[in-house]
Amino acid sequence: MATYSDVQVTCYHCGEDCHNRDIIIQEKTFCCEGCKLVYEILNQHDLCEYYDLNNKPGVNQRITVRKDKFAFLEDEKIQQQLVQFRDESQTHVNFYIPHIHCSSCLWLLENLHRLDKGIQRVTVNFSKKEAVIIFSETQTSLRRVAEVLTAIGYEPYISLQDLQHKKPGIKRHLIYQLGVAGFCFGNIMLLSFPEYFTGSGHTDAGMNRLFRYLNLVLALPVFFYSAQVFFKSAWSGLKHGFLNIDVPIVLAVVVTFIRSVVDVTQGQAGYFDSMSGIVFFMLIGRILQDKTYQGLSFDRDYTAYFPIAVSVIREEKEVPTALPDIKTGDTLLIHNNELVPADGIIVRGKALIDYSFVTGEATPVNKSVGEIIYAGGRQLEGNIEILTIKEVAQSYLTSLWNRDELKNKEEKHVSFVHLLGRNFTWVVLLIAALSATYWGFHDPSRIWPAVTAILIIACPCALLLASSFTNGHILRILSRHHLYLRNAQAIENLANTTHIVFDKTGTLTGKTGSDVKYYGDTLSPFQESLIASLAKQSTHPLSKAIAAYCNTTTLTPVRDFRDVTGKGVCGWVEGNFIRMGNAEFTGAHNKEEADGSIVYLSFNDKLTGLFTIHNNYRSGIRPLLKQLQQQYPLSVLSGDNDREAMNLRRLMGHETALLFEQQPADKLAYIISLQQQGKKVMMIGDGLNDAGALKQSDIGISLTEDSNNFTPASDGILEAGQLPLLLSFVQLCKANKRIILASFILSLAYNITGLYFAVQGQLSPLVAAILMPASSISIVLMTYLLSEWQGKKLAGKVLGEMSDKNHIPD
Structure with a gap:
C-alpha cells in the first residue's frame, strides 16, 4: 500500500516536484517560497485565472533575484537608451522576456496594470518573447516595472547589446x-x-x-x-x-x-x-x-551576454554602473552566479569560475586573492571583488569578435543560381546578337521586334522564381523541425559540406545532467541521505551531480562544513565525519584511473568508495555519428581536457580527429587550415568559445537548448533535441538544389518555345500573355509540390527517430 511519502506532489505554480512539502497555502503545495510568493501576489490582485488557462503554467522560482538587481534602471543615461518613446503622459519600453511560453503568460502580462496602476498597456509578441509596456512615470518607474515583472516570474533579460545596437525595423x-x-x-x-x-x-x-x-x-x-x-x-x-x-x-x-x-x-x-x-x-x-526569423538572433556578439550594468565599489558603497563606463582600476562586486564583465584581479573573496561558455572547459576552476580572472566566466560560489585591469571593450572575450581574420573576411559563397543566371544571360545576348545579324541582312525592319522579343521572353524569371519559392519553402520546412537558417544561401552551403567539425562540451554532451557511477562498499539509503546532505552544501558541479545521484529528499543538518579549494568538502552529519574529494584529501592510497572525474568518499576517515562522473552524451548522438562517419570526415574540438578521450574515441571512430584543450584561437585556426585544403566546413558549437570558428566556417550551426536565448553568431540555430536529424537536414538541402535544377529545365522548355516565335520577330502580346504567367504558375506549383514531398520524407524520418527513442535504448 502506497504511503503518503510515496506519492509525488507537484508544485501548484510551476508543476515541478515538491521535495519540501511544508510550503502550503490554501491547501495548495509549492516547491519553494518563490513560487508561493508569486501565487500570493496573483491571489491578492484577483489574478488567479492565470492558473485556469493552463495547468501549472508558472516558471520555477527557486533561484531568488537579488534585491537591487535593477537599480541601474534609475540611471537617466541608461533609461534614454532603453526607452523607445517618452512624453509627459506615457513612456514606452520593449523588454525581452524569455519565460513567455503559453497563453497564461499572455493573459497575465496583458493584465499587468492590475498589479501596478502606473502601467497603462502591455502588448506581447509571443514569437519574439517580447513585451511592449506603456506606463506613466508619474505613477511608477522603469525599475519598478522590471521588478513587478520579476516578482511574478517574468524577469526581463536586459543585455549590453540593448544599449549598443538598435534592432533593425521591419522592412x-x-x-x-x-x-x-x-x-x-x-x-x-x-x-x-x-x-x-x-x-x-x-x-x-x-x-x-x-x-x-x-x-x-x-x-x-x-x-x-x-x-x-x-x-x-x-x-x-x-x-x-x-x-x-x-x-x-x-x-x-x-x-x-x-x-x-x-x-x-x-x-x-x-x-x-x-x-x-x-x-x-x-x-x-x-x-x-x-524572409528572416525576427525572433532569432544570428549576429550575437559578446554584448548579448553581458548585463547592462555592474556594481562598482566606491567609498564602500555599491554604485550601479553601466558597463561602457567601467574604467581600469575600478573595483567591481561580482555577485553569486553573475558573469564577470571585464578582466581583473581578485582582491576579496574566493572564486569558483565556470569558463565553459568561453573556453569549453567543463570543470570550474578555483581562483584566490591575487589571481587574474577573465571576462565571460561565471562566479558560482558567493560574492567576490575584482580590480579591473582592462576595460570591457579591451577584454579577452571581446577579442574573440575583433580578430582581423573575421573582420576582413570576404564573402566566399556565390550561389549556383547566380552562376546559372550569368551564363544564361550571355547565351540570351548571343542569341539576340545572332538574330539581329540575320535580320540585318534579310529584313532590317524586324531587328527591333526580334531583339526586344528575345530579351522579353528569355527572361530567367522562372529560374529566380524556382530558387526563391523552393528556398522559401525549404526554410519553412526546416524551421518546423527547429533548424533555423539565416538565409537561402545557408541552404546551399549546408548541402555543399565536405567536412563536419563538432564542439564537445554542450554539443555532443548535454549542458545538464551527468553520468554518475559508484564503486565500493554498498551504501544504505541512510548513508546516501548523509552524502546528499553534505554534497548539497557545495555549489561545485561535481557535488551537485553526486547529490542528484543519491536522489533523496531527506536532508540532515551539517556541522563544521568545510570546502577546501581544489581538494574537496567535509563535515559532520549525524555523528559521521564524511569527506568527499581527491585521493589526497580523502586518504586514498591508490589513485584510480577512469574516464571523467573521480570523487573519493570516506566515512570517519575510512575510505568507502569512489564516484566516477562524466557528461552524458546527447540522446541519439551515437547512431547519428555512425551515419555521418560513412559520408563525411569528422573532427572534434574541445576546450576540455582529454579525460574523455577514450570514451570519445569509441564514439567517434578511429578516423576522427580529436583535439582537446582548444582555445578559441585554436579552433579558428583549425577551421582555416581545413578550408585551405579546399574543404567546405560545417561547424557545430554552442558557446562563445566557438564564435570565431562558427563565423569562419562555410556553414556555422549554433546548438541551443532554447532557440530564443543565448546563441553565438552563426548561419543557423538548431535546437539541441534535433541534432540526431542533422544528416536528414543535409539531405533535404541537397534535394533543394535538385528541385531548382528540375524547375530550370522546365523553364528552358518555355524559353525555347518563346524564342521560336521571338527570333522570327512574330511574338504577339497574346503569346507573351500566355507563356509568361503559364511558366511562372507551373514553376511555383512544381517547386511547392516537390518541396512538400521532401518535407514529408523528413517528417517520416522524425517519426522514425521518435519511435527509436521510445523503443531502442541509446
Missing part, C-alpha cells in the same frame, strides 16, 4: 512595392483583355486606344517604384564586376517597358501585362527568399 518597402505591383498588374491584365479579341471585330478602336494609355499610366509606378529592388541589386553586382541573376531580369523589364511605350505611341498594345507580371511574381519570390 516594409518590399510589401508596399508588392502591393503596388499587384494592383497595377491586375488592372493591366483586365484592361488588356480586349486586345486578345481585336481581330474578331467585337472591340471598339477608341476604347482600345484609351485602355492602352491607361496601361501605360499603370505601368509607370511598377517600373519606377516596384522594380527598384531589382535595379539596385543588378547595379550593385555590376559595380563589383559580377553579373548576377537580377541583371537579365532588369534587362527584360527595361526592354519590355521601352518597347511597350514605343508600341503604344504607334497604336499597338505593347507588353505592359508581361512586364508588370515579371515584377509582381519576382517580388513575391524575393519576399519569400528574404
Whole structure:
C-alpha cells in the first residue's frame, strides 16, 4: 500500500516536484517560497485565472533575484537608451522576456496594470518573447516595472547589446512595392483583355486606344517604384564586376517597358501585362527568399551576454554602473552566479569560475586573492571583488569578435543560381546578337521586334522564381523541425559540406545532467541521505551531480562544513565525519584511473568508495555519428581536457580527429587550415568559445537548448533535441538544389518555345500573355509540390527517430 511519502506532489505554480512539502497555502503545495510568493501576489490582485488557462503554467522560482538587481534602471543615461518613446503622459519600453511560453503568460502580462496602476498597456509578441509596456512615470518607474515583472516570474533579460545596437525595423518597402505591383498588374491584365479579341471585330478602336494609355499610366509606378529592388541589386553586382541573376531580369523589364511605350505611341498594345507580371511574381519570390526569423538572433556578439550594468565599489558603497563606463582600476562586486564583465584581479573573496561558455572547459576552476580572472566566466560560489585591469571593450572575450581574420573576411559563397543566371544571360545576348545579324541582312525592319522579343521572353524569371519559392519553402520546412537558417544561401552551403567539425562540451554532451557511477562498499539509503546532505552544501558541479545521484529528499543538518579549494568538502552529519574529494584529501592510497572525474568518499576517515562522473552524451548522438562517419570526415574540438578521450574515441571512430584543450584561437585556426585544403566546413558549437570558428566556417550551426536565448553568431540555430536529424537536414538541402535544377529545365522548355516565335520577330502580346504567367504558375506549383514531398520524407524520418527513442535504448 502506497504511503503518503510515496506519492509525488507537484508544485501548484510551476508543476515541478515538491521535495519540501511544508510550503502550503490554501491547501495548495509549492516547491519553494518563490513560487508561493508569486501565487500570493496573483491571489491578492484577483489574478488567479492565470492558473485556469493552463495547468501549472508558472516558471520555477527557486533561484531568488537579488534585491537591487535593477537599480541601474534609475540611471537617466541608461533609461534614454532603453526607452523607445517618452512624453509627459506615457513612456514606452520593449523588454525581452524569455519565460513567455503559453497563453497564461499572455493573459497575465496583458493584465499587468492590475498589479501596478502606473502601467497603462502591455502588448506581447509571443514569437519574439517580447513585451511592449506603456506606463506613466508619474505613477511608477522603469525599475519598478522590471521588478513587478520579476516578482511574478517574468524577469526581463536586459543585455549590453540593448544599449549598443538598435534592432533593425521591419522592412516594409518590399510589401508596399508588392502591393503596388499587384494592383497595377491586375488592372493591366483586365484592361488588356480586349486586345486578345481585336481581330474578331467585337472591340471598339477608341476604347482600345484609351485602355492602352491607361496601361501605360499603370505601368509607370511598377517600373519606377516596384522594380527598384531589382535595379539596385543588378547595379550593385555590376559595380563589383559580377553579373548576377537580377541583371537579365532588369534587362527584360527595361526592354519590355521601352518597347511597350514605343508600341503604344504607334497604336499597338505593347507588353505592359508581361512586364508588370515579371515584377509582381519576382517580388513575391524575393519576399519569400528574404524572409528572416525576427525572433532569432544570428549576429550575437559578446554584448548579448553581458548585463547592462555592474556594481562598482566606491567609498564602500555599491554604485550601479553601466558597463561602457567601467574604467581600469575600478573595483567591481561580482555577485553569486553573475558573469564577470571585464578582466581583473581578485582582491576579496574566493572564486569558483565556470569558463565553459568561453573556453569549453567543463570543470570550474578555483581562483584566490591575487589571481587574474577573465571576462565571460561565471562566479558560482558567493560574492567576490575584482580590480579591473582592462576595460570591457579591451577584454579577452571581446577579442574573440575583433580578430582581423573575421573582420576582413570576404564573402566566399556565390550561389549556383547566380552562376546559372550569368551564363544564361550571355547565351540570351548571343542569341539576340545572332538574330539581329540575320535580320540585318534579310529584313532590317524586324531587328527591333526580334531583339526586344528575345530579351522579353528569355527572361530567367522562372529560374529566380524556382530558387526563391523552393528556398522559401525549404526554410519553412526546416524551421518546423527547429533548424533555423539565416538565409537561402545557408541552404546551399549546408548541402555543399565536405567536412563536419563538432564542439564537445554542450554539443555532443548535454549542458545538464551527468553520468554518475559508484564503486565500493554498498551504501544504505541512510548513508546516501548523509552524502546528499553534505554534497548539497557545495555549489561545485561535481557535488551537485553526486547529490542528484543519491536522489533523496531527506536532508540532515551539517556541522563544521568545510570546502577546501581544489581538494574537496567535509563535515559532520549525524555523528559521521564524511569527506568527499581527491585521493589526497580523502586518504586514498591508490589513485584510480577512469574516464571523467573521480570523487573519493570516506566515512570517519575510512575510505568507502569512489564516484566516477562524466557528461552524458546527447540522446541519439551515437547512431547519428555512425551515419555521418560513412559520408563525411569528422573532427572534434574541445576546450576540455582529454579525460574523455577514450570514451570519445569509441564514439567517434578511429578516423576522427580529436583535439582537446582548444582555445578559441585554436579552433579558428583549425577551421582555416581545413578550408585551405579546399574543404567546405560545417561547424557545430554552442558557446562563445566557438564564435570565431562558427563565423569562419562555410556553414556555422549554433546548438541551443532554447532557440530564443543565448546563441553565438552563426548561419543557423538548431535546437539541441534535433541534432540526431542533422544528416536528414543535409539531405533535404541537397534535394533543394535538385528541385531548382528540375524547375530550370522546365523553364528552358518555355524559353525555347518563346524564342521560336521571338527570333522570327512574330511574338504577339497574346503569346507573351500566355507563356509568361503559364511558366511562372507551373514553376511555383512544381517547386511547392516537390518541396512538400521532401518535407514529408523528413517528417517520416522524425517519426522514425521518435519511435527509436521510445523503443531502442541509446
